[in-house]
Amino acid sequence: MTVASYVPLCDWAIYNLCKKGHVYSALEAYLSMEINCSLVTNESLCSILKGLANENAKVGWRLLGVFTKIFGLVDNEVKKLLVEYAFLQDVKIGLYFVSKMDLENLEFALPISVFKILMEAGRILEAYKSVISEVNFTPALDVVDFTMLIDRLFKGGFVNQALSTCSFLQKKAISLNIVFYNTVINGLCRQGRLIEAFRLYNSLELIGLAPSEVTFCTLIDALCREQFLYDAEALMGEMILHGYTPSSRVYNSLIISYSKIGKFDAALKVSKELEVHGVKADKFTVSALLNAYGQEGDMEGALQLYAEFKSRGIFPDYLGFLYLMRGLTAKGRLEETQNILRQMLQLRPIVELIDKIDSEVGPESLHGFIVQLCEQGNIKAACTVLDEIGSMIHPSPRFCVDNGSLQEESKPCGVDISRIHEAATFLTSAGKLESYAGDLDVGDGMQEPKFGKGSQIQDFDTLYSLVVSLCSSGEVKRANQILRQTFR
DNA sequence: GTAGGGTTAG
Numbered sequence: 001m002t003v004a005s006y007v008p009l010c011d012w013a014i015y016n017l018c019k020k021g022h023v024y025s026a027l028e029a030y031l032s033m034e035i036n037c038s039l040v041t042n043e044s045l046c047s048i049l050k051g052l053a054n055e056n057a058k059v060g061w062r063l064l065g066v067f068t069k070i071f072g073l074v075d076n077e078v079k080k081l082l083v084e085y086a087f088l089q090d091v092k093i094g095l096y097f098v099s100k101m102d103l104e105n106l107e108f109a110l111p112i113s114v115f116k117i118l119m120e121a122g123r124i125l126e127a128y129k130s131v132i133s134e135v136n137f138t139p140a141l142d143v144v145d146f147t148m149l150i151d152r153l154f155k156g157g158f159v160n161q162a163l164s165t166c167s168f169l170q171k172k173a174i175s176l177n178i179v180f181y182n183t184v185i186n187g188l189c190r191q192g193r194l195i196e197a198f199r200l201y202n203s204l205e206l207i208g209l210a211p212s213e214v215t216f217c218t219l220i221d222a223l224c225r226e227q228f229l230y231d232a233e234a235l236m237g238e239m240i241l242h243g244y245t246p247s248s249r250v251y252n253s254l255i256i257s258y259s260k261i262g263k264f265d266a267a268l269k270v271s272k273e274l275e276v277h278g279v280k281a282d283k284f285t286v287s288a289l290l291n292a293y294g295q296e297g298d299m300e301g302a303l304q305l306y307a308e309f310k311s312r313g314i315f316p317d318y319l320g321f322l323y324l325m326r327g328l329t330a331k332g333r334l335e336e337t338q339n340i341l342r343q344m345l346q347l348r349p350i351v352e353l354i355d356k357i358d359s360e361v362g363p364e365s366l367h368g369f370i371v372q373l374c375e376q377g378n379i380k381a382a383c384t385v386l387d388e389i390g391s392m393i394h395p396s397p398r399f400c401v402d403n404g405s406l407q408e409e410s411k412p413c414g415v416d417i418s419r420i421h422e423a424a425t426f427l428t429s430a431g432k433l434e435s436y437a438g439d440l441d442v443g444d445g446m447q448e449p450k451f452g453k454g455s456q457i458q459d460f461d462t463l464y465s466l467v468v469s470l471c472s473s474g475e476v477k478r479a480n481q482i483l484r485q486t487f488r
Numbered sequence: 489g490t491a492g493g494g495t496t497a498g
Contacts, residue, residue, distance in 0.1 A: 116493090144494045145493085147495070148493080148494050148495095149494095151495065178495090181495090182494095182496075185496095213496085214496050215495090215496085217496045217497085218495075218496045219496095221496060221497065225497095249496070249497065250497095252497060252498085253496090256497070256498050257498090284497060287498075288497090317498095394498070
């Protein structure tokens with residue numbers, strides 16, 4: 001057998017060790033082979049890095065620093081893995097690596113999975129940073145990705161960042177569709193910035209986009225929320241002119257708003273219009289009307305309405321039941337409340353909703369508990385529990401507002417990158433592997449690289465932040481000294 | 489390699 005024929009065998013062995021979870025054994029094998037006779041390819045290194053990333057991010061990260069010191073940035077695939085990994089650990093460091101590679105004129109694109117992982121993990125600001133830093137993703141981010149980013153930014157209260165993303169996009173040759181604009185319009189509306197939202201709506205024609213049904217629903221909702229009900233009805237007319245039939249959603253928004261401001265008659269009038277136009281009422285319609293009757297104190301009307309819709313197979317949703325029962329208990333009509341509660345606790349959607357809360361809170365059976373309270377006739381207690389659940393399901397609908405508490409995040413990210421630039425240079429200075437190889441102890445129970453005995457710093461994170469702060473305060477020599485000492 | 493993934497209610 002020639003030496004060359006061992007190579008795939010070694011790769012295979014390392015790959016399988018990683019696959020079975022023996023990452024450290026794989027690492028040990030890799031190191032002995034690599035150092036002694038260079039028998040393995042970069043594929044081995046890749047599978048080890050992947051294994052490390054899967055198994056223990058922290059340990060993986062610590063090893064990453066050592067790895068890059070020992071082996072440098074090997075080839076494109078390894079580089080990609082390293083950067084991807086760095087990105088998922090800390091976007092700032094990932095961005096640093098990317099900038100470093102751009103300097104070296106290396107073509108480099110990050111897999112889009114990095115972006116998606118950040119988004120799914122709720123690391124929206126980090127995803128945002130990667131975007132405005134012009135990271136190349138492959139395949140490139142498309143309009144759907146940007147829509148999701150902007151939506152999450154708005155919903156997270158990062159309004160400035162959402163708007164920055166919009167202006168960033170205007171410079172790009174990405175064709176934006178109506179869903180994208182709907183998302184921006186909704187974000188603006190949710191912040192109470194209706195004028196800007198309507199400006200955008202009015203500009204749609206210029207862009208050559210027709211508003212969709214959702215566009216109208218979003219804007220009508222916003223007008224209703226801000227109690228511009230006259231304008232909401234006018235926009236409904238405009239919606240019809242555009243060829244849309246207002247859905248129950250639109251009518252419901254109006255009913256909800258009219259009942260909220262105590263305009264009971266107007267709410268009823270809208271519900272009549274809904275029926276006249278042949279629009280199908282739904283659980284929102286009943287619930288909104290029950291709210292209106294409740295506000296009015298007309299519990300006879302509420303019960304009658306409930307019975308009517310019930311006979312048509314339309315039940316209120318959770319909040320609708322709460323409105324009804326609140327109104328009844330307020331009048332001391334506990335027996336009727338109990339009757340309604342019994343019916344409510346038998347409906348599948350309601351039970352499922354309570355069960356969902358259950359699984360979040362703990363293993364106790366909330367549903368069983370409420371049934372028990374109901375049968376004991378302890379209606380007030382039952383209603384208290386239901387109210388509590390209601391506030392869990394329907395928290396305040398308005399998004400949080402940018403309040404400047406995100407100072408660190410709103411800084412231009414170039415600052416952060418340059419701050420860690422020098423620190424990272426030390427930690428990644430490639431090629432000087434000889435003196436570091438000995439620090440890797442991959443024997444039994446090995447969980448992370450040992451730091452030199454001369455150092456008092458046992459922890460990579462501590463070391464790293466120390467080096468960063470020294471570099472940023474200009475004490476580069478001292479940082480250098482500490483690093484040398486540590487890795488001796 | 490691909491498709492599919494995105495927006496609207498109290």
